[in-house]
Amino acid sequence: MxxxxxxxxxxxxxxxxxxxxxxxxxxxxxxxxxxxxxxxxxxxxxxxxxxxxxxxxxxxxxxxxxxxxxxxxxxxxxxxxxxxxxxxxxxxxxxxxxxxxxxxxxxxxxxxxxxxxxxxxxxxxxxxxxxxxxxxxxxxxxxxxxxxxxxxxxxxxxxxxxxxxxxxxxxxxxxxxxxxxxxSLEHIGQLKEALGSRAVIDQAKGILMAVRRVDAEVAFRLLVEQSQRENVKVRELAVRFVATAVEVGG
The missing domain is CATH 3.30.450.40 (GAF domain)
Structure with missing residues (x-):
């Protein structure tokens, strides 16, 4: 038992x-x-x-x-x-x-x-x-x-x-x-992308400020207006703009 x-x-x-x-x-x-x-x-x-x-x-x-x-x-x-x-x-x-x-x-x-x-x-x-x-x-x-x-x-x-x-x-x-x-990983990725976008946009703004002799606000407005005309994101336009400037400068 x-x-x-x-x-x-x-x-x-x-x-x-x-x-x-x-x-x-x-x-x-x-x-x-x-x-x-x-x-x-x-x-x-x-x-x-x-x-x-x-x-x-x-x-x-x-x-x-x-x-x-x-x-x-x-x-x-x-x-x-x-x-x-x-x-x-x-x-x-x-x-x-x-x-x-x-x-x-x-x-x-x-x-x-x-x-x-x-x-x-x-x-x-x-x-x-x-x-x-x-x-x-x-x-x-x-x-x-x-x-x-x-x-x-x-x-x-x-x-x-x-x-x-x-x-x-x-x-x-x-x-x-x-x-x-x-x-958290997604948020970190989004933050990195946002920081990367800001950096290239700031570069494009700096080039416009030097070439057009305008302040930062006007330079950013010019980028936004151009992106709207071409129907592309501001970041994509900025990347292209900076790449073109580097090619011309080189």
Whole structure:
């Protein structure tokens, strides 16, 4: 007879294994974030690691509804996108309810027929018998749900729902950090571009001031007027102007 307490308890051992699976999935996801990949690639890895974290899951997708219209941002397997699509077209289903209510949704295919008949009917024949969705919130632009699909009816248990919620919370924190990092890189790039633009524009202004014997304000106005006539950006005109001046001067 198995011990009721301690490491010999099979229930405890199973829980420890599943917690280890979730921890391992989060660690692998964290290593992915260090690779400086696009968010779409990272979201697909979220799907793949979720399947490792929840053994009963056969397919995984990420639904995003940041613009008010649901769309599938990532899938573990290409054909999984159709399961999300059935929900989008019918306007009902576990992924949409989880994204809307910000709660974990766990149902069997029988329960799905009772709660969302239009979705369940359209998804019939897909081979999926269990659904588990958890809300996924990165920021106002990126939020929705992480969705798991299983082939076994009643394949997902309350423990699976709790573990998915734990995994999703960790994934959200990691994704927010990655999102902020990439936004910072974009801002730095924009700042560098702006500084570069200002430098070349100042050079062009200096040349005009010397040639036309005008002040800085008039020189800049001349550049703006010329850019409007040619329908090009002031920076592009300034680059061309400086290059021409250097060629003539050389």
């Amino acid at each position: 198995a011990e009721q307490n301690g490491s010999g308890d099979p229930v405890t051992e199973q829980l420890v294994r599943q917690l280890d699976d979730v921890t391992g999935a989060v660690e692998r996801l964290s290593r992915t974030l260090d690779q400086d990949e696009d968010l779409d690639v990272i979201l697909r890895r979220v799907c793949l690691q979720a399947i490792h974290a929840i053994p009963e899951a056969d397919l995984a997708t990420v639904t995003m509804v940041g613009d008010g219209t649901p769309k599938t941002a990532a899938v573990s397997h290409d054909h999984a996108v159709h399961l999300d699509g059935h929900q989008y077209r019918s306007g009902q289903g576990p992924c949409l309810e989880s994204a809307r209510t910000k709660k974990v949704v766990r149902v069997s295919v029988t329960e799905a027929h009772q709660r969302w008949p239009a979705f369940a009917s359209s998804a019939a024949g897909s081979g999926v018998a269990s659904f588990l969705s958890a809300p996924l919130f990165i920021d106002e632009e990126y939020h929705g749900s992480l969705n798991l699909y299983g082939e076994k009816e009643h394949g997902f248990h309350a423990l699976d729902a709790a573990l998915l919620e734990l995994y999703t919370a960790a994934a959200e924190a990691a994704l927010r950090a990655a999102r902020r990092y990439r936004q």
